Structures are given as structure tokens and as C-alpha cells.
Amino acid sequence: MIEIQNVHKSFGHLEVLKGIDLTVEKGEVVTVIGGSGSGKSTLLTCINGLEPIDSGKILVDGVEVHAKSTNLNKLRQKIGIVFQQWNAFPHLTVLENVTLAPRKVLGMGKAEAEAIAEKQLKHVGLGDKLSTYPSRLSGGQQQRMAIARALAMSPDYMLFDEVTSALDPQLVGEVLETLKMLAEEGMTMICVTHEMAFARDVSNRVAYFHKGIMAEIGAPEQLFGDPQHPETKKFLASVR
Amino acid sequence: MIEIQNVHKSFGHLEVLKGIDLTVEKGEVVTVIGGSGSGKSTLLTCINGLEPIDSGKILVDGVEVHAKSTNLNKLRQKIGIVFQQWNAFPHLTVLENVTLAPRKVLGMGKAEAEAIAEKQLKHVGLGDKLSTYPSRLSGGQQQRMAIARALAMSPDYMLFDEVTSALDPQLVGEVLETLKMLAEEGMTMICVTHEMAFARDVSNRVAYFHKGIMAEIGAPEQLFGDPQHPETKKFLASVR
Amino acid sequence: AQADKLDDIIASGTLRCAVVLDFPPMGMRDANNEPVGFDVDYCNDLAAALGVSAEIVETPFPERIPALMSGRVDVGVASTSDTLERAKTVGFTIPYFAFEMAVTANDGAGIASYEGMKGHTVGAVAGTYEAIALEKQVQEWGEGEFRPYQTQADVFLALSQGQLDATVSTSTVAMANVKTGNFPGISVVGKAPFDTDYVALFTSRNEYGLINYLNLFVNQQIRTDRYAELYEKWVGGELPDLTVPNAYR
Amino acid sequence: MFGYTFQWNQALARLPKMLDGAVVTMEVAVLSMLIGIAFAILLTLLRLSGSRPLRAIATGWVEIARNTPALFQIYMAHFGVASFGIHFSPFVSLLIGITFNNAGYLAENFRGALKAIPDTQTRAGRSLGMSQLQAFRYIILPQMLRISFLPMTNQMVWAVLMTSLGVTVGMNSDLYGVTQDLNALTFRTFELFAIAGVIFYIITKAITLSARLIAARLFRY
Amino acid sequence: MFDTALTTADLMFLAKGAGMTILVTAISVAIGTALGIAFGVIRVQFGAALTAPLTFVLDIFRSVPLLIQLVLANAFLGMVLKLQLSGFFVACMVLSLYTSAYCAEIVRGGIDAVPATTRRAARSLGMSWGQDMRYIVMPLATRVALPSWIGLALGVMKDSALVYVVQVTELLKSTQILITRLQEPLFLLMIGGAFYFLISFPLARFGGYLEKRWSND
Ligand SMILES: Nc1ncnc2c1ncn2[C@@H]1O[C@H](COP(=O)(O)OP(=O)(O)OP(=O)(O)O)[C@@H](O)[C@H]1O
Ligand SMILES: Nc1ncnc2c1ncn2[C@@H]1O[C@H](COP(=O)(O)OP(=O)(O)OP(=O)(O)O)[C@@H](O)[C@H]1O
Ligand SMILES: [Mg+2]
Numbered sequence A, B: 001m002i003e004i005q006n007v008h009k010s011f012g013h014l015e016v017l018k019g020i021d022l023t024v025e026k027g028e029v030v031t032v033i034g035g036s037g038s039g040k041s042t043l044l045t046c047i048n049g050l051e052p053i054d055s056g057k058i059l060v061d062g063v064e065v066h067a068k069s070t071n072l073n074k075l076r077q078k079i080g081i082v083f084q085q086w087n088a089f090p091h092l093t094v095l096e097n098v099t100l101a102p103r104k105v106l107g108m109g110k111a112e113a114e115a116i117a118e119k120q121l122k123h124v125g126l127g128d129k130l131s132t133y134p135s136r137l138s139g140g141q142q143q144r145m146a147i148a149r150a151l152a153m154s155p156d157y158m159l160f161d162e163v164t165s166a167l168d169p170q171l172v173g174e175v176l177e178t179l180k181m182l183a184e185e186g187m188t189m190i191c192v193t194h195e196m197a198f199a200r201d202v203s204n205r206v207a208y209f210h211k212g213i214m215a216e217i218g219a220p221e222q223l224f225g226d227p228q229h230p231e232t233k234k235f236l237a238s239v240r
Numbered sequence C: 001a002q003a004d005k006l007d008d009i010i011a012s013g014t015l016r017c018a019v020v021l022d023f024p025p026m027g028m029r030d031a032n033n034e035p036v037g038f039d040v041d042y043c044n045d046l047a048a049a050l051g052v053s054a055e056i057v058e059t060p061f062p063e064r065i066p067a068l069m070s071g072r073v074d075v076g077v078a079s080t081s082d083t084l085e086r087a088k089t090v091g092f093t094i095p096y097f098a099f100e101m102a103v104t105a106n107d108g109a110g111i112a113s114y115e116g117m118k119g120h121t122v123g124a125v126a127g128t129y130e131a132i133a134l135e136k137q138v139q140e141w142g143e144g145e146f147r148p149y150q151t152q153a154d155v156f157l158a159l160s161q162g163q164l165d166a167t168v169s170t171s172t173v174a175m176a177n178v179k180t181g182n183f184p185g186i187s188v189v190g191k192a193p194f195d196t197d198y199v200a201l202f203t204s205r206n207e208y209g210l211i212n213y214l215n216l217f218v219n220q221q222i223r224t225d226r227y228a229e230l231y232e233k234w235v236g237g238e239l240p241d242l243t244v245p246n247a248y249r
Numbered sequence D: 001m002f003g004y005t006f007q008w009n010q011a012l013a014r015l016p017k018m019l020d021g022a023v024v025t026m027e028v029a030v031l032s033m034l035i036g037i038a039f040a041i042l043l044t045l046l047r048l049s050g051s052r053p054l055r056a057i058a059t060g061w062v063e064i065a066r067n068t069p070a071l072f073q074i075y076m077a078h079f080g081v082a083s084f085g086i087h088f089s090p091f092v093s094l095l096i097g098i099t100f101n102n103a104g105y106l107a108e109n110f111r112g113a114l115k116a117i118p119d120t121q122t123r124a125g126r127s128l129g130m131s132q133l134q135a136f137r138y139i140i141l142p143q144m145l146r147i148s149f150l151p152m153t154n155q156m157v158w159a160v161l162m163t164s165l166g167v168t169v170g171m172n173s174d175l176y177g178v179t180q181d182l183n184a185l186t187f188r189t190f191e192l193f194a195i196a197g198v199i200f201y202i203i204t205k206a207i208t209l210s211a212r213l214i215a216a217r218l219f220r221y
Numbered sequence E: 001m002f003d004t005a006l007t008t009a010d011l012m013f014l015a016k017g018a019g020m021t022i023l024v025t026a027i028s029v030a031i032g033t034a035l036g037i038a039f040g041v042i043r044v045q046f047g048a049a050l051t052a053p054l055t056f057v058l059d060i061f062r063s064v065p066l067l068i069q070l071v072l073a074n075a076f077l078g079m080v081l082k083l084q085l086s087g088f089f090v091a092c093m094v095l096s097l098y099t100s101a102y103c104a105e106i107v108r109g110g111i112d113a114v115p116a117t118t119r120r121a122a123r124s125l126g127m128s129w130g131q132d133m134r135y136i137v138m139p140l141a142t143r144v145a146l147p148s149w150i151g152l153a154l155g156v157m158k159d160s161a162l163v164y165v166v167q168v169t170e171l172l173k174s175t176q177i178l179i180t181r182l183q184e185p186l187f188l189l190m191i192g193g194a195f196y197f198l199i200s201f202p203l204a205r206f207g208g209y210l211e212k213r214w215s216n217d
């Protein structure tokens, strides 16, 4: 369970998160939508402790992320995250990309790490690309590789930050399919996305962010069908 | 009058123009369409002598472009050409971009050159950008500046090579408007373009290029409405 | 006939001498950083004899021959040992000076004699007679280390810093350097049993006219006692004999 | 036609000695490069570190290395530090001088290379649970070395050329030192240095060529 | 802190050496740049195959230690060709060619960075090859090349410390002469080093600034 309690966060003078409250249950898929600069990416990087927060609390399975005593490296092993772009380590083959963290962080042996990596890569449909370098992959394949890489650490949670928005339109589908598959397998996920259809079809709840505030959250049918907040209405009108 | 007679042209082993015949009368607007690599750009650069040809002849107002005795620098003054991109001289302001050639090539005085440049820039709608650097202009503005720059040499002919295809969709219109205006003023033009609507509305004749051959040429109504050549049909089907 | 070097010098009105200026007392600089020393006076004398003005061109030891070969100087007045190997390349005169070799040691090294240098780090000026001899000696001893430095100054600097334990140099240089007090903690500890180092003027090998003139000049310097006078002025003590017993030259 | 008679056999007879010198030159160059790269990485890390004094030291090193002559740096490594009673042999002094220079120039290159690596690379590594050091070691460093591979090759060539300055600190076993000693013995200046020049040329060409081969093998992405 | 025997006359002597360093550098960089531009343009204009001999010769200047170049040029001009040249002349000549070899590469890079289409646009307006070079290519190439060129000029200044082998008394040699007389190596070396640093550092920073500024647009 991820519990976000009244989190505030500023960059310099700019307050980017203005008191966010959100609880994501095990097995739940929460989609986050909202305008550019509304603080969606920042929230994700706060959850796995890449960014410090100013006040409030984030608890992952009851462990406070930003407490001094927390071993962040350990915590991050159970939170996989995939970014919009530049996810691939260009100097490593696909297989090496995926085995690196299990070997160096978990201290796994080579054979074991490779077995797991192969399994995850097959899972996302890259079973035939093991010894390819990322530069030879399409953008969609790179993103799926990044997903497999995160999965190889056997995370309990997955965070996705607009993983399709740097892709050519014809590649978006294959990545969304992968996300859908994960969701169906019961992975707990927070997905920031601009793909409304995906948000509607896959998520349990959709949150709408506006200027650092979670303006509205609800089941997809409710949020898309009958938005309450005036900003949500505006936003939805603009993307359609 | 531009007369192209049985022109052949190769790059290494690749024959790019395989015997082109085309005559463009004074005041005529000819649009050239065709697949990528069919030799359209090459033809334009042969017309103003930027590329040599292997055999055949190109005559501009009766002067043979590729004859040894021809003064190409002089000839080019009456043939303006605008390319797909990187037309602007980035180290010069808009005004300097336009006055450079009149001053250095025609030996005009500064005042005279600037008067002409301002007139042409106003003509294409850039009267308020005289002392701006090209990097501050949108792509469409840059292309219009390139058109003004060519017009400042008072050319008798204008060649346009896909001047809109590197532009964001919303900028295409303003450039096409400028071309249309020129056509209406009676400029003799050869336009390579992918904008079928433009080809249909503005040109006297449309030529379809296929693999180095001018497969078909005719009035727009005829070529678009009742294409004769099977390749033309295929091509038109694919772009619509 | 074609004009030779001697004619050229007289015609040009200037005699350019290669002189090593960090080799006191043969060549050095005074407080105004002007060149002075035995070799400098010797060059001036030569110029006077030729009826031209002298120009001192400073050349570190390794650069003496390149300077001559490149025509930048006419004559070397640079304490140059007249080895047979070198004489294949340049033309030497009869000797105009002779050096005894002395051992100078850092007081901390505990070296009292030439033999005492065995096993120590020793050095000398690259390309000099003593450097070549000392390096050979170190190789023969089979222990210790030899280091050639580019200038005499660097050698004594290294010696006083303790980077070198001892050096072999001409005794005149050794005395002069120890005397300045610039190098604390070093002293002359004995003679080096090398053959006397005869040094000669040099010029291009095929300039016989000039070599002939220079030979006579060296001879005249001794005859007129100018040699003794300069020796007293710059070095002092017993005048070295420039002739070799049982030999003509 | 020339007033000078070449005596190549005199000089060529000494070729084996000069080749021995070339080996020493290569030794110095390779060592100075390996240690230089290590220090450059350290300097790069220091310049990224939060500590002001550490940053100042690293920046000082880089700026002095880049803004004073290599000859000065080598001379300092021998005679300068000896003023504090620290003595290095000519070999070590030369090595220190060139290493100092290499590290300074390379650190500057590395800094440029780091700018070209997107931030998200570290983030991606950290997100997988790697420590800051692991992320640098396994993700950033290999990419940084690849981007700076060409400048590193150039610096290696420089290192070879810089060994010729060793004579100022009493070095005579490297190619230039050997050549100079032979010149003192024989005075065949032109022939000896011409041969040395050719050897240097061959060495530098060999370096550029093998660097190209290594790059082709190493960087397949 | 430093108890020194250094006199004002000695400082003047050092300043003279510094003047020589600057003079040799200025002449060499000026001539070397002019030659380098010519070589660079020739290489771009005539292609790799035709200019291979030129490339080979220039490459030598970048592959052989400057010290050896100086000694060899000196020996060759004087001994073999029997030319009566001053050390200053030889120093400037070798350094000029040395500079030109590096400069040619920089110029080539600069010209290559000018998009071919921009040059076509210029020629299409009726400009001659020379006008295109002068008004379009050179101004644009300069932006790309100037930061590297500043680096080169500073490199040449530092490398000019080696011209002592042809009997030119420049800054570092002057420093060594004073060390010989005064025996204060550390202090004198610091002064010499500081001088190089003071010329080099601000210019290097300026180069970095230009690079940053021009890489933005
Ligand atoms: N490291 C940073 N330093 C300073 N400001 C930052 C930093 N990261 C983000 N910001 C600012 O914080 C605000 C929120 O950024 P964030 O990336 O979280 O928005 P977002 O909702 O993800 O937007 P988008 O849809 O464009 O990705 C923006 O104004 C951004 O400029
Ligand atoms: N300078 C050149 N050297 C070698 N081949 C060239 C050169 N310029 C063009 N070509 C080749 O000639 C062929 C025709 O090119 P051209 O640019 O004329 O086509 P095009 O019809 O303008 O295509 P597009 O619509 O993509 O601009 C292509 O195969 C191209 O690769
Ligand atoms: Mg974002």
C-alpha cells in the first residue's frame, strides 16, 4: 500500500505539490492525468525518494520514504519506475540492461539473473532481442525493455511516467498492451498518461492534477462521464 | 522560357533523371509531384546549374545553362530558388539576409538594396521583422524570408522545392498563400510540392515524376481527375 | 676563388660565438644578466684579432653543435671536448683550455672520494665529456644511477636539493659554484681520475682557413700571456699545460 | 648539392638503442594515461561533489594543468617539489608531470561528456535501487568514457609527445633522451633526430590506428 | 614570505622574456592561422583523395614532438641548406607550420559544420564561390571554430616554451637563466608559471564563454 499524506514540495520558489493526499491499495491501478507542469512527474519521483519533500509523509508498505533511517536503495527495489524517455542504458545489451540491477544490487549470480531477465523480456515480447543494443530498438521496444528491467527486480509497485508520450503513434499501442497485461496480472500501478482510452479501460481510479493539487479523483466512468471540478471539465474538453 | 530537353543525370551508378523533357512558358506555373527519390529536387538544381548534367540541354531564355561559356552567377540572378530548409543565413538579420546578394552580386548601394528588401519583406508579410535574426523566426517566417530574398534579385523565374514540407502544419498555410500571391502576379514558377490542393488550385500544369521519368503531365483537372499512367493513379491514391 | 667562412666573418663585421652561459666561470651572467666569463673574454679577444665585433650566442650544452650546424654561430667557444667521434662531424682547433675533473658531493651523502660515489645517484651535464665518462663508470660499477641534466645549473640545483648525491664536473666549475654560496650543503671532495679534458674551439669541419686562423690565435694567446691573464682573472691558481707530452699536437 | 654529407649508417647503427628508448617512451605514456584517467575520474567526481574545498582543489588542478606549459609542470614535478624535500627520480618526475597534465585535460573532457549524458540515466539507475556510486560506476562512467574516447586518444598522442620533455629533469632512457645522448657522442644531429622523428610518427600513428580498432570492438552500440 | 635577491632589473629581464613569448606566439598564430585557413579550405574544396599529400605533411606536424621539429628544422635549414637564419625566424617558422596543421583541422570542422543547403542558397542567389566563402561560410564557420582556435592559440603560447632550443630566450628560458644565477627555483618558477596562467586563463575562459553562448542558437 502506498499512502501519500498531505505532501508539499517546492523547487525554489515554485510550489509544485500543494498538499497531495492519495492512497493506493494493493492491486489497484491509479491513473494520473493533468496539464503540463501540474506536478505529476514530481509526485512519482517523490514516491520512490528520488526527490525530497518539504512536508507531509509518503508511506510504502508502512515505511516512511523520506525518514532519515530508511534505506532508500532497499526501498526502491520494490518500486519499479519507467520514465518518458532515456530509460535504456545505451552501452549495455538488452539482456545486460535487465541483469545489471539484479546482479549488482541484489547480488544475484549471472546465470540466475539471466534466467529472470530472459523470462521478463519474453513477457514483454522481447525474447528475440537479448543481445541487441538499445540503439537498434524502436522507441516502443526500448520502453518495454525498461518495463522488463523494472520487473526483473520483482517490484511490488510500478510507477509509469508518460511512457508512451515520446513515441511515434504506431508504437504507442504495443507499450500500452504491455501495461494492460501487467494490470491484469494484478500489479499495483500508478500511471501518469495522456492516453485517455487507456485510463478509462485499465484503471480502477483516475486522478486529475491541476497546478499542484489533486483536483479530482474517482472511478473512470465517473471522472470521464461526469467530472465535478470545472478544471477537469476544461481539461477533458481540450484533449478530446 | 525554360526548356528542358532530354536531360539525363546520374549520381555515381544511380541514374536519377532518365531523359526529362519539359518546357515552361513565361507566366506559367508548373507543379511537380512524385514519390521520394524520383528526382524532383535534382531537376531543380540542374535548372539553375547547381548540379551538372550528363547529357541533354537546359535552356533558360535561350541560354544553355551547362555550356562552358555561360556565366552561371549571372544566370542564377534571374532564377530564384527556395529549398525545403536551412535557407536562412543565421548570422545575418532578416534585412541583411535579403540585402546581401543585391549588394554584393548586383553591386547595389546600401540604401537602394534596403529599399528593395523592405518592399519584398513587406510583400511576404515580414515588414516588422527587419532587424530580427532568423533563429527568432518561425519556420514559416523563415521560408517567407527566403522567398523575399530570392525576389529581391528581381528574378524572372522562381523554383520552389517542397518549401512547406519541413513546417508544422499550422505554418504551411501562410507560405502557400505567399506562393499563390506570386502566381497571381504572373511569376513563372516551378513548384515541387506535396500539397495536392495547392497543385490543383494554383498551377497551369502538373507533372508527375516517377523514378527519374516524367511519367505524366497535364492540366490539374486532367491529371487529378483522370490520370492516364498507372503509377500516377497509384500515387494519387496513396496521398489521398 | 670562393669566399670562405673566414672571409665571410671579416666581411660581415661580426663574429658570432656559441658560448655556454651556465658554466661558471667559463660562461655565466652578471647581475645585469649580461654574459661574462673566460669564454666570453676569449671570444671578444678573437673578434678583436679579426677586427670585427663579437656577438655572444647563448647555447646550452646539447645545443652547441646544432647552433653551429644551422649557421647561427661561426665559432664555438664553449668548453667543448675534442673527441674523435665528434671530430667526424665538426672541425676542432688545438686545445685552448684543459679541465681537471672534480667530484662534488652533497654533505649528507657521506661521499669522500671518487670511489665513494659507487652505488649512489650521480649526475652531470648531458653531452659533456664528464657525463659520458661518468655514465660509463656507473655502468661499470653496476650499481647506483646516472642522471644527465640539461644545464650545469640544474646539476648543482639537484645536488644541493639532495636529488643527486654527487657530481663530476670540471674543477673550475665546481670551485666557482661552491664559492657562490648559492648551493648550501655541498663541497668538493676530490679529483676524478679521468683523463685531462682538453677543450677546443670548433667550427665547420671543412673551414680549413678558419681552423688554421683559430689554431694560430690559440697559440698567440699563450705566447702573449693573455691566456695566463684570463686564467688568473677567472680561475686562479696553477695554469694548466695545454700540450701533451711526447706528442706534436 | 648540399654542403652537408649525410651519414645515415652512423645513425642507423644506433637504431636498437633508440628503439629501446621508444619502449621507455611508450611505458611512460601508457602509465601516465592509465593513472591520468583514474585521477581525471576522481577530479570529475570531486568537481561534482558538494564540498567547496574539494571542488576548489579539483578546479585548481584542472586550470593549472590547462593553462601552464607542460614543460613547466614537469620541471616543477622535479625541481619544484624538491624544494620541499620531496625527491622523485627523473622517470617518476616525468611520469608525474605528464600524468598531472593528462588528468587536467581529461577531467575537462569528462565534464563535457557528462553534460551529454541525460539526467534520467542516473535516475533510472537509482530507481533500480543502485547507490549513487553504483549508478556512476555501472551507468555513467562507461558512457562517459565512450564519449571521451576520441579526446582520450588525442591525449595519449600528446602524452607520447610530452615524453620528449623528460630531458629537462634528467631523463635519458626515453626516445628523446637517448637521441640527445647519441647526439652528444656523435654530433650527427640531423640524422639522429630525423630517425627519432620517424619513430615518434610511427608510434602516434599506431596509437590512432589501434584506438580506432579498440573503439570498433569496444563500442558496438 | 619570500626573501629574494630578485632585482627590478631581473624583473625587467623576465618581462623581456615574456615579451618574446608573446611576440613569437603572435607571429606564429597569425601566420599559422592564415596558412591553416588556406589548407583547411583546400582540403574541403578538393576532397580527401586529392589533398592526401597535404594531409600527410600536416599530420607530421601533429605527430612528432615540437622539440624534434625545432631541432630538425634548425639543423636542416642551417646544415643542409646552409641558410643563414636567426633562431627567432626558425622558431616562428616551425611554430607557424605547427599552428597551421592544427588550425587546418579546426577550419575544416568549421566549414563542414555549415549546412550544404545554406551554401546552395548563397550560390543560387548568384554569389560566386569567393562571395559564398567570404559572406556566408567564413562567418558561420568562425562561430564553430573560434573556441577551438582560442584553445589552439593558447596551446601555441605554452608550446613556445620549447623554442629555447633554437636560442630564443623566451619566458621560461629567462626564468631558468635567473634560476641559474639566483638559485631560487621554486619562487622563480612560480613567477613564470603565474605569468603563463595570467595570460592563458582569462582567454581560455572567454573561449568557454563563447562556446556556451554560440552553442545555444
Ligand atoms: N528539478 C527541478 N528543478 C526545478 N523545477 C522543476 C524540477 N522538476 C520539475 N520542475 C518544475 O516543477 C513543475 C512540475 O513539474 P512536473 O515535471 O512534475 O510536471 P508534470 O505534471 O509531470 O508535467 P508534464 O506533463 O509536462 O510532464 C514544473 O513547473 C517544472 O518546471
Ligand atoms: N548529392 C547526391 N549524391 C548522391 N546521390 C544523390 C545526391 N542527391 C540526390 N541523390 C539521390 O538521387 C535520387 C533523387 O534525389 P532527389 O533529391 O532528386 O529526389 P526527390 O524527388 O527530390 O525526393 P524527395 O521527395 O525525398 O525530396 C535519390 O535516390 C537521392 O538519394
Ligand atoms: Mg512529467
Ligand SMILES: [Mg+2]
Pocket (backbone or CB within 6 Å): B040, B041, B042, B161, B162
Ligand atoms: Mg527533394
